[in-house]
Amino acid sequence: MKLLRCPVNGARPVSEFVYGGEVREMPGDACTDAEWADYVFNRSGIPGVKIEWWYHVASGTWFLAKRDVAADHVLQTWLPGEEVPE
């Protein structure tokens, strides 16, 4: 089973986490209805490095992860509000 490193709790089996989707920017009020529908219903299926929300259930910690979704390799994890590591 894959390990995922929570920034607060350290490396844990992935069963201790909940996936929260790719980090996406909510379009502003000025966007068209079509742009809003795209934001709300569509997700990116492109392989590559994505930034994702992840939640450690036992401690209630939300954090961010930079993950290469094709190789399923997590590059970095950090807490929201912290600087994005290189």
Place this chain on the structure above:
Amino acid sequence: MSDETPSRTSPVARFFRAGEIETTDVRGMPVVVRLGPDDASRAAVAGICDLSAFARAGLKGPGAADWLRAQALPVPDTPNSWEPLEGGGRVLRLALSEFLIEDGPRGDAAARLSARLCAGIPQVYPVPRQDAAFALTGTRIGELLAQTCNVDLPGALAGTRSVVLTQMVSVSVSVLRDDNGGLPCYRLWCDYTMGAYLWETLAEIAAETGGGPVGTASVLREGGLG
């Protein structure tokens, strides 16, 4: 209507049948001191004991650590660590900025804190604690942990004042390592409503491992509760 002090009930109260059980009362909650004549030998191998009765207080928020210091309590410096209190209690730092304070058999820090903790303290958010709390002890308790937890608890907790927040048999728990006269001993806390299931599951494995439920006399040093 009755003027009696309302009674408190442990989440695992119903698993103790009257009979050979010796109990005492801790602030309105019956606590099992001894389950039977074999308690000590069971605890030496793989004992599980219900400590839900102790007083607890909880808080979280950006201002929680400072507020605790202002109450003259020791505050663990690093996330997921604990500090002892006089009288057998503890202050746990859960993850980054949440704290659990528990009173031991003597000591009343948590009880006093509960009275002071209320809504309206800036950046301090009270967390009501109604935990199911157990102690696990014995030479073979590692076998029980190995069957129920996907994290190397003995490895992670050996020789440290660390706290591990993880899951055992699908239940979110906080775990730390305690001292029980040289026997391996672990304390764990979980949500009240998961307590019965967790107790039943761990007690079954403990029994298979040669131990089983025990009273507090086999777990608490310095005279325990009785």
Place this chain on the structure above:
Amino acid sequence: MTARLPVVEGEWIDRSRGVPFTFDGQRFEGYAGDVPASALWAAGVRVLGRSFKYHRPRGVLSFANHDVNTLMQAGARLNFRADVEGLEPGMALTAVNTAGTAARDGLRILDRLSAFLPVGFYYKAFHRPKGLAPFWENVFRRVTGLGRVDFSTPRLATPKRYDFADVLVVGAGPSGLRAALRAGQAGARVVLVDENARIGGSLGYQRGGERRSRDTLVELEAAIAALPNVSVRPGTLAAGWYADHWVPLVDASRMTKLRAKAVVVAQGVFEQPAVFRNNDIPGVMLASAAQRLMYRYAVKPMHVALVLTANAEGYRAALDLLANGVEVAAVVDLRQRADDEAAEAAVIARGVRVLHGHCVFEAEARADRLVAARVCPLDDSGEPRTSHAIHVACDGILMSVGWAPAAALLYQSGCVMRYDTAVEQFVPAKLAPGVFAAGRVNGVHDLEARLLDGERAGAEAAAWAGFHTDPVPAVPGLTSTPSHPWPIVGHPGGKNFVDFDEDLQVRDFLDAAQEGFDNIELLKRFTTVGMGPSQGKHSNMNAIRILARIRGQSPGEVGTTTARPFFHPVPLSHLAGRGFTARRETPVHERHERLGAAWMQAGIWLRPEYYREADRPKAECVRAEIRAVRSGVGLIDVGTLGKMELHGPDAAAFLERLYTGRFAGLKVGMSRYGLMTDETGVVIDDGVIARLADEHFYFTTTTTGAAAVYCEAQRWNAIWKLRVGLVNVTGAFAAVNLAGPRSRTVLARLGTQDLSRDAFPYLGVRETEVGGIPARVMRVGFVGELGYEIHVPAQYGACLWDRLMEAGREFDIRPFGVEAQRALRLEKGHVIIGQDTDGLTTADEAGLGWAVRMEKPFFVGKRSLEIIRKRGARQTLVGFELDPGSSAVPLECHLVIRDGEIAGRVTSVLESETLGRTVGLVFVRPELAKEGTRLEIRVDGGAIVAATVVRTPFYDPDGARQEPEHE
């Protein structure tokens, strides 16, 4: 007459303990430590099983669980591998896949009919006539089964456990032992596993007639035993490799899921058979099989042997035979010249004839056992010259022509392999981080080199895991080529087997390629090579060689198929493990149990569905509970509700964003319904939001939504960064609902709170004491009667229940369960999220548009609801009542039909005693939503019942029950 040898040094058997057993009804005796196949072979039994398709007699081939010639059934135990699983006293073994016994299989006629059963025949035959297909299916099921299931076998589940190590070493042969030793000396916590009953691997049985291997083994065993940080686990299989070095270790009693920081794969190689006509006759076996028979079980494998080889190991195997009293009639070397002169010289010195550049053309059988071999010289193109055949009498042929790597774990970890022509074997080209290969699986074949390679791998693995140690020098180059690139001899009569499990001959591959299945993946699936119980361990390599020759490619270009877990079969009992089914109980659980609750699942919670009364059916009990609430007072445990505390200066603002309604102006001491939608405008949760102070809210969620609401709300605030603190107190509070016209009276008995209409209005909330217990009390109306929801700290839940039941006794207070509650709320037309809404229902469709306040600048789902409102609703939830005297009552999800089209669907329905009619909620097209519209609902069986759209609430439409004028 036994073929048991005198005591062999290092033998695994204990001659002081005899073990009686039966095979196909016949009695035999072996020793403790034997496997059934060794005991049978020692007793002179040669036919140990029958092949899958042609029912040919089979004996020992690999003797290592790399083939299933010796697959048996041991009582109720299926899939018993008699070549590796221990013999136990009283075992009653039977051959599988036979009509009768292995010795006299009634289906052996199929061998004569083989011409009609070519490769893939079942893809083409037996389909027509279609009506006969079930008949043929029946025939095949009986003819091809590999055992008979005993349906009375008890269900077993063995508890799994987890384990942790710095370095896992898989395989305890010379390389693995050295790797474990080195890593252990570096200080790492090492786990060394080997699937065999004892460690040592080839050191135990590939002795070449000398002492060196055995002495090395004894030395390594002692050195490892001296290291307390090395855990040695024989009889343990590493069944696969999963992400981040997660390896299931399977032994006889359980599965252990081990997490390592580094893994050394030293699993060695599978010896491969030579392919010639009748290479499956009992007596024809792999050289290593003969060596295992001799050195593990002290069994003489044959009397007169012919050794077919293409490497130095074959000569060493010949020396092993000679050392144990087997006559070696000849060594037949496929090569023109040997490359290990020392081994060849030693064999010749013993008077053995060595024939270079020859092959075995075919084997001859009589009475189902080998009697002779026909040996032919090879011409310049490698073809046999049958005109010059030599007849060699023998009762055993050893095949030592090559090996294929046991690289399954390497493949699973993402290792890239390449074909190395120097060793004629696939070897690792690029390993995954943290995975190391050592020994023969790494293409290293000489013993000294293997030991060194193991040491190197152990040092590297220890370093990877953080235990630094001196580097180990590189391994010296190869001195001989172990595998032959083409150990295959064609024959016009066929029966030259490539895959013994699936009965596949050389021509099957040629036929498959000719039909177009000439890609390795297609070839595998059409021929089924490698799909038998041994999963290609002894057959894939030759299949690749054949396909390579057909396509004119190298084996590397042809490639391999994916080796998936598990490496060997794993019992279902181990996979089942101990079942952990989490459940949540409210603090009042034990009281319900005592009151005779009939339990139901609500998510992972247990809730009372209703309370049983002796001799009364469920429906009657439920009706009695409903009556109690409507006319007196009832008590229900609602402790499963999600409960949240919200603090902070931005608390109201936070709620305004999260919910569709307005909460900024909610007065302290009052509560309000809260509706939550997701970003698409779909209803996902609802609850009651109470304001306890300016910056303190207490709100509830649905039972099943609590965890998700808390989780998602925290995520939203990580984005919004409002100054709030959210606490999930679902399990920290017990909650009950006291409902009915008498509820106020009962509550008044338990505290000093003023319960009059002005002091405690509908939807009010008060922090007070109930029965001496600190409580939050809310006036709610879910079930349509005067009622109070009381929340107390969980530890007081049971006590609260007791005190309420006691106080209500004189009013015949009655506990009521979920079934009654659902009926009561339906009589009021209240919507239940998830019952009357689904994954696409928007707020307007559910009739909850009144809870949506679009004038707010933002809330989750607002923009989507704007768009949806522009588009117009597609359906509306309305109330209906059935015509009196209806023949049937519809169920949830029964459809509304209009003009032959689906026009709606029932979501809730109730035969209401209170109302004296059947009512419910139904989705209909907007044009049918008008009060008075007639509906036709189709029930089970196709009948139609008539209903009318009516206004909700059905019961007490003016809400008078919330404000009774007198008590």
